[in-house]
Amino acid sequence: MYKLNSRTPEGPLEQKWSNFKSNQNLVNPANKRKLDIIVVGTGLAGASAAATMAELGFNVINFCYQDSPRRAHSISAQGGINAAKNYQGDGDSVYRLFYDTVKGGDYRSREANVYRLAEVSNNIIDQCVGQGVPFAREYGGMLDNRSFGGALVSRTFYARGQTGQQLLLGAYSALSRQVKKGKVTSISREEMVDLVLVDGRARGIISRDLITGEIRRYAAHAVVLATGGYGNTFFLSTMAMGANVNAAWQSHKKGALFSNPCFVQIHPTCIPQHGDFQSKLTLMSESLRNDGRIWVPAKKEDAEKIRSGELKPKEITEEDRDYFLERRYPAFGNLVPRDVASRAAKERCDAGHGVEKETGLAVYLDFSDAIERLGKDTIEEKYGNLFQMYEKITDHNPYETPMMIYPPIHYTMGGIWDDYELMTTIPGLFAIGECNFSDHGANRLGASALMQGLADGYFVLPYTIQNYLADQINVPRFKTDSPEFEEADKKIKERFDKLMNIKGKRTTDSFHKELGRIMWENVGMARTEKGLQKTIGLIQDLRAEFWKDLKIPGEQTELNQELEKANRVADFMEIGELMARDALHREESCGGHFREEYQTGEGEALRNDKDFTYVASWEFKGEDKEHEMHKEALVFENIEVKQRDYKK
Numbered sequence: 285m286y287k288l289n290s291r292t293p294e295g296p297l298e299q300k301w302s303n304f305k306s307n308q309n310l311v312n313p314a315n316k317r318k319l320d321i322i323v324v325g326t327g328l329a330g331a332s333a334a335a336t337m338a339e340l341g342f343n344v345i346n347f348c349y350q351d352s353p354r355r356a357h358s359i360s361a362q363g364g365i366n367a368a369k370n371y372q373g374d375g376d377s378v379y380r381l382f383y384d385t386v387k388g389g390d391y392r393s394r395e396a397n398v399y400r401l402a403e404v405s406n407n408i409i410d411q412c413v414g415q416g417v418p419f420a421r422e423y424g425g426m427l428d429n430r431s432f433g434g435a436l437v438s439r440t441f442y443a444r445g446q447t448g449q450q451l452l453l454g455a456y457s458a459l460s461r462q463v464k465k466g467k468v469t470s471i472s473r474e475e476m477v478d479l480v481l482v483d484g485r486a487r488g489i490i491s492r493d494l495i496t497g498e499i500r501r502y503a504a505h506a507v508v509l510a511t512g513g514y515g516n517t518f519f520l521s522t523m524a525m526g527a528n529v530n531a532a533w534q535s536h537k538k539g540a541l542f543s544n545p546c547f548v549q550i551h552p553t554c555i556p557q558h559g560d561f562q563s564k565l566t567l568m569s570e571s572l573r574n575d576g577r578i579w580v581p582a583k584k585e586d587a588e589k590i591r592s593g594e595l596k597p598k599e600i601t602e603e604d605r606d607y608f609l610e611r612r613y614p615a616f617g618n619l620v621p622r623d624v625a626s627r628a629a630k631e632r633c634d635a636g637h638g639v640e641k642e643t644g645l646a647v648y649l650d651f652s653d654a655i656e657r658l659g660k661d662t663i664e665e666k667y668g669n670l671f672q673m674y675e676k677i678t679d680h681n682p683y684e685t686p687m688m689i690y691p692p693i694h695y696t697m698g699g700i701w702d703d704y705e706l707m708t709t710i711p712g713l714f715a716i717g718e719c720n721f722s723d724h725g726a727n728r729l730g731a732s733a734l735m736q737g738l739a740d741g742y743f744v745l746p747y748t749i750q751n752y753l754a755d756q757i758n759v760p761r762f763k764t765d766s767p768e769f770e771e772a773d774k775k776i777k778e779r780f781d782k783l784m785n786i787k788g789k790r791t792t793d794s795f796h797k798e799l800g801r802i803m804w805e806n807v808g809m810a811r812t813e814k815g816l817q818k819t820i821g822l823i824q825d826l827r828a829e830f831w832k833d834l835k836i837p838g839e840q841t842e843l844n845q846e847l848e849k850a851n852r853v854a855d856f857m858e859i860g861e862l863m864a865r866d867a868l869h870r871e872e873s874c875g876g877h878f879r880e881e882y883q884t885g886e887g888e889a890l891r892n893d894k895d896f897t898y899v900a901s902w903e904f905k906g907e908d909k910e911h912e913m914h915k916e917a918l919v920f921e922n923i924e925v926k927q928r929d930y931k932k
């Protein structure tokens with residue numbers, strides 16, 4: 285039975301982090317050289333953590349399944365990264381960023397963590413500028429900012445629509461420096477497939493070489509997971525196709541609690557799904573909502589004519605357009621948070637005002653006003669690459685006709701539970717970036733994931749991990765032939781043998797697609813008790829069929845992407861069920877978790893603070909046994925908890 289202790293430091297909110305740093309245990313330089321740390325992941329969280337810890341003097345082994353650390357999913361991040369610099373002089377502050385983030389997350393995150401995040405946000409910008417990240421600048425040379433949802437200030441730093449790529453190049457340069465110095469061993473195309481515990485502590489991993497299929501063992505004094513989110517449970521999402529939950533889920537099965545799995549983010553602006561053979565959805569960055577206006581035809585007849593091709597969007601007059609976000613939320617307008625904007629778009633489409641010709645599932649994102657006001661060149665300068673991407677995919681020119689958009693799965697707020705020091709319920713196992721249950725509560729504000737990943741990697745973990753490692757300086761390097769490694773190695777080989785030997789008829793993708801459809805229909809943008817109950821049964825049946833009728837061509841001992849996928853989909857099935865259970869137990873609506881039974885008269889999410897102000901953390905109790913839930917109560921002492929209101 286776990287007793288969750290967040291180990292939040294005592295003292296006033298603004299002093300907790302500095303107090304922690306002043307009083308924590310440190311490891312001296314000579315001892316750092318004796319300690320090894322495995323970092324799984326080379327996205328912004330993993331690369332920044334690996335580089336910084338190596339710079340401090342630890343030995344780091346850093347894994348990714350891509351062919352280069354530089355190809356981690358973080359590279360796809362488009363719009364920007366938040367920081368409370370207040371360069372615009374528009375009233376921003378560390379407290380305001382903290383406040384917006386807690387409110388945006390619908391009061392389901394830990395105050396002390398969010399405050400620390402806001403505090404270190406400014407250091408991230410300085411660090412990245414120092415590395416040469418080419419953030420956009422104003423005419424006078426100052427760093428430029430734009431606005432993202434859920435904020436009344438402009439605090440988002442950006443590099444056109446390629447912010448993730450530029451930040452990752454910065455972190456990768458820092459990592460490469462350490463690889464050259466011999467402090468980081470960088471291992472690509474190798475996937476962590478299990479965690480190894482020795483005497484209850486994380487002491488290593490089992491991996492699979494994706495080219496040869498060889499199973500390998502690695503030992504270290506601590507293991508850091510920076511493996512990203514589990515959005516691909518839904519099959520279609522904006523995430524990289526390889527993004528998966530395998531490392532996190534296997535660690536969960538070894539004792540790491542998994543928190544708030546039902547908190548997934550639906551992003552309002554994505555190119556709508558087109559046809560059944562699509563395997564990926566393409567995001568149109570939230571930054572576009574700075575200048576784009578979202579609307580649908582006010583009259584259903586007009587929407588029908590648009591769908592049948594009788595009318596073009598430009599032919600709908602101003603009076604006959606419904607700028608529904610501006611109408612419903614005058615204060616924040618098109619820049620309401622993602623959960624609010626997504627639900628409003630769904631509501632309009634469900635009411636028959638959608639504009640996509642086959643499904644009716646799309647609304648317009650229109651730049652004509654902005655082009656008239658600012659000129660095409662300015663719009664091109666700000667969003668050129670996004671417009672080009674949209675045109676390449678849809679064959680429509682967004683300078684001339686409004687973009688069509690619809691909400692997809694985009695990010696997962698749930699994840700591995702960790703305490704203030706980013707340590708999970710397994711001593712010596714840390715979780716950072718998107719794979720932890722994070723600082724975003726039930727809904728993440730735009731441009732906050734990059735901030736969190738880099739905060740964790742550059743500025744938080746390199747301190748907090750020392751508080752754990754200070755105790756480990758006399759622990760000698762481990763051998764990988766201990767019974768614990770032998771056992772884990774054997775179990776993994778059995779798992780891959782089992783997958784290969786099913787020799788059924790159905791492809792991995794057919795199972796994954798079916799899982800995705802079940803999830804999207806019942807655990808997507810709107811959830812009901814009945815739908816969730818049904819989902820649990822449907823997933824259990826699908827899982828049973830998967831283990832009976834899966835077909836994997838090829839061999840285990842070669843590059844076999846079908847086998848890789850199957851190993852990941854097996855875990856998506858399990859986490860899918862837990863997401864449904866979590867969503868079923870949470871009898872309230874908050875952030876991205878919208879239970880239709882719990883809404884205000886105006887269709888807004890209705891929280892139940894009395895009964896659900898906690899982090900729901902699930903313990904694995906064994907194969908085919910139900911998970912057990914443990915609660916970490918959330919206490920708000922520095923912010924008034926109230927119904928979110930973006931109208932005024």
Ligand SMILES: Cc1cc2nc3c(=O)[nH]c(=O)nc-3n(C[C@H](O)[C@H](O)[C@H](O)COP(=O)(O)OP(=O)(O)OC[C@H]3O[C@@H](n4cnc5c(N)ncnc54)[C@H](O)[C@@H]3O)c2cc1C
Pocket residue numbers: 324325326327328329330347348349350353355356357358359360361362363364365447448474475476477510511512513522523524527528530531567694695716717718719730731732733734735737
């Ligand atoms: C299209 C898109 C645009 C976005 N734009 C923004 C934005 O503008 N601003 C913002 O703040 N956020 C944005 N986000 C969210 C943000 O990009 C991610 O949340 C963030 O980059 C995640 O970083 P990470 O380091 O935690 O994980 P990732 O970048 O997902 O990296 C995961 C790493 O783990 C490795 N890995 C995973 N499993 C294993 C395993 N089993 N073994 C070995 N290695 C493994 C992978 O190889 C990879 O290196 C966007 C997301 C998407 C999808």
